Amino acid sequence: MKSRRISRLKASMTSKGIDFLILIPGANLYYFSGLKMHLSERPTMFFVSQQAEGIIFLPKLDVPYVSSIFGGKCVLFPWADDEGPEKTLRSLSEELELDGKRVGVEFRRMRVIESDLLNRYAPNAVLSDAEGLISEIRMYKDDEEIACMRKAAEITEKALQATVEMIRPGVSEYEVSRQLIIQGFLNGSGELPKYPLVTSGPRSALPHPKPSRHTINKGDLVMIDTGASYEGYACDLTRTFAVGTIADELRVIYEIVLNANRAVTNSFRPNISAEELDRVARDVIEAAGYGQFFIHRLGHGLGLEGHEPPYIGQGNKLVLRNGMTFTDEPGIYLPDKGGVRIEDDVVVTETGLEHLTNYPRELTIL
Numbered sequence: 001m002k003s004r005r006i007s008r009l010k011a012s013m014t015s016k017g018i019d020f021l022i023l024i025p026g027a028n029l030y031y032f033s034g035l036k037m038h039l040s041e042r043p044t045m046f047f048v049s050q051q052a053e054g055i056i057f058l059p060k061l062d063v064p065y066v067s068s069i070f071g072g073k074c075v076l077f078p079w080a081d082d083e084g085p086e087k088t089l090r091s092l093s094e095e096l097e098l099d100g101k102r103v104g105v106e107f108r109r110m111r112v113i114e115s116d117l118l119n120r121y122a123p124n125a126v127l128s129d130a131e132g133l134i135s136e137i138r139m140y141k142d143d144e145e146i147a148c149m150r151k152a153a154e155i156t157e158k159a160l161q162a163t164v165e166m167i168r169p170g171v172s173e174y175e176v177s178r179q180l181i182i183q184g185f186l187n188g189s190g191e192l193p194k195y196p197l198v199t200s201g202p203r204s205a206l207p208h209p210k211p212s213r214h215t216i217n218k219g220d221l222v223m224i225d226t227g228a229s230y231e232g233y234a235c236d237l238t239r240t241f242a243v244g245t246i247a248d249e250l251r252v253i254y255e256i257v258l259n260a261n262r263a264v265t266n267s268f269r270p271n272i273s274a275e276e277l278d279r280v281a282r283d284v285i286e287a288a289g290y291g292q293f294f295i296h297r298l299g300h301g302l303g304l305e306g307h308e309p310p311y312i313g314q315g316n317k318l319v320l321r322n323g324m325t326f327t328d329e330p331g332i333y334l335p336d337k338g339g340v341r342i343e344d345d346v347v348v349t350e351t352g353l354e355h356l357t358n359y360p361r362e363l364t365i366l
Contacts, residue, residue: 005032005137010050012133013104020096021048021104021130024114027304028106028134030232034069037062043085043114047096057085057092090121098122104130135309139301140323146347148233149303149325149356152189153345155228156235157359159183167366169218169243173198173211180226189228193236193306197225204240205339207296207331218244221254221338222366227306234306236327237357238343242365250340253290253332254363257340260284260330261361264298265346268353274316281330290332299327302345324348325356 009032013021023029023046025037033046033054044062047055054074058066063078079088093099099122105115107129118125141149162183167176180196198211201220208225216222225238240254260281267280278298285294297313302325310318312326320326329343345356 002032002034006048006054008137009048009134012137013048014050016104016128016133017102018104018128018130018133019049019101020098021133022046022106022110022114022118023048024106024109024111026106026109027232027308028109028138031138031304035066036232039109039111041113042081043117045114047092049096055092055096057089085117086120089117093118093121098125100124100126102126102128104128104133106134107131138303139309140321141303141325141347142323145233145303146323146325146356148231149235149345149347151230152228152233152235153237153357155184155187155189155230156226156237157357158187159189159228160224160226160237160239160359162187163224164241164364164366167216167222167241167243170215172213172215173200173203174213176216176222176224177211180224184226184228187228189230190232191229193227193229193234196227197223199223199339200243202336202338205333205335205337207333207339207341216243219246221246221250221340223339223341225341225343232304234302234304235345235357236302236306236343237345237359238329238341239359239361239364240340240342242363244365247337249334250338251363253293253334254340256285256288256290257330257332257342258361258363261328261342261344264328264330265353265355268320268348271319274310274312274318274320275314277320278313278316281328285330285332293332293334294330295333296331299329299343301326320348322348322350328353 042059045057057077060078060080077092079085103125163179177196177198200216200222204221204223220243223240227235281298299312301308301310325347331341333339346353
């Protein structure tokens with residue numbers, strides 16, 4: 001049990017008037033409890049309250065694992081497959097007196113199966129969105145978390161370098177993506193945060209497509225968006241490569257994106273907001289005449305999830321503070337020609353932005 005984190009969560013719950021908070025298997029549950037569990041057809045809910053260190057409603061088959069993590073510090077409400085979860089959740093609701101209480105939930109993660117059970121056995125409970133409350137805690141990374149992210153970046157960069165060596169005309173995007181996966185695991189990655197994205201030629205103008213069997217040709221840009229993980233913490237890295245001589249305009253937009261990427265680090269100052277930092281990169285690209293082709297926000301938070309707060313984009317006035325980690329990923333995407341994105345992972349420190357990723361940013365010609 002992550003007691004210090006749970007204590008901070010309870011304090012936030014009190015300030016927001018939340019009686020119980022329910023965590024579903026995933027990043028938040030792992031962050032606060034240390035439990036690594038996946039969503040399945042068997043509903044599992046971890047209840048945080050002021051009265052107990054932890055209360056968990058779970059399938060009976062998971063009891064040995066949960067007990068090995070918690071010992072006797074958590075109250076278990078197990079249910080068996082042959083009986084189903086209804087009877088146990090009814091007992092839990094009655095014992096905790098859930099009905100009528102204000103219950104914080106993960107709105108982006110809780111499914112109909114869990115909310116239906118709650119509505120059935122605590123019909124007067126008021127479900128409240130707890131995403132903001134949780135993110136206020138998770139946005140600030142401690143030294144141990146940042147060390148894990150550095151290690152994830154190291155693994156990612158080794159895997160990328162090993163993969164770049166096989167890129168040449170005639171190789172497909174799918175083959176490159178598959179090699180990234182292999183190299184990620186060979187270099188020590190845990191579960192991959194995402195399937196590596198590899199696009200080439202005109203397809204590199206598509207920001208987030210799946211790799212295809214399209215083969216790489218001479219004169220192509222090849223965009224690779226990939227990442228490894230370490231102890232659950234993710235890296236998210238994008239680099240764009242040239243296969244031989246590329247068109248002049250593609251070389252021009254590469255330099256513009258590189259300048260925008262650098263400007264983010266060089267212009268960072270205390271009390272800058274997320275939208276102001278986005279504007280730094282956007283100004284560089286707009287001044288060069290390509291503003292309409294920068295079609296996404298500058299970046300997103302990073303940690304146990306590949307995308308999490310803070311989101312670095314227009315409209316987000318959040319002030320960026322020490323310990324926040326996020327991506328710096330400006331891009332230009334020219335339809336039917338090609339695109340460039342250069343993405344780094346950074347952490348806010350007392351002296352500015354520090355890179356967690358350090359793979360070369362200058363244009364590499366393969």
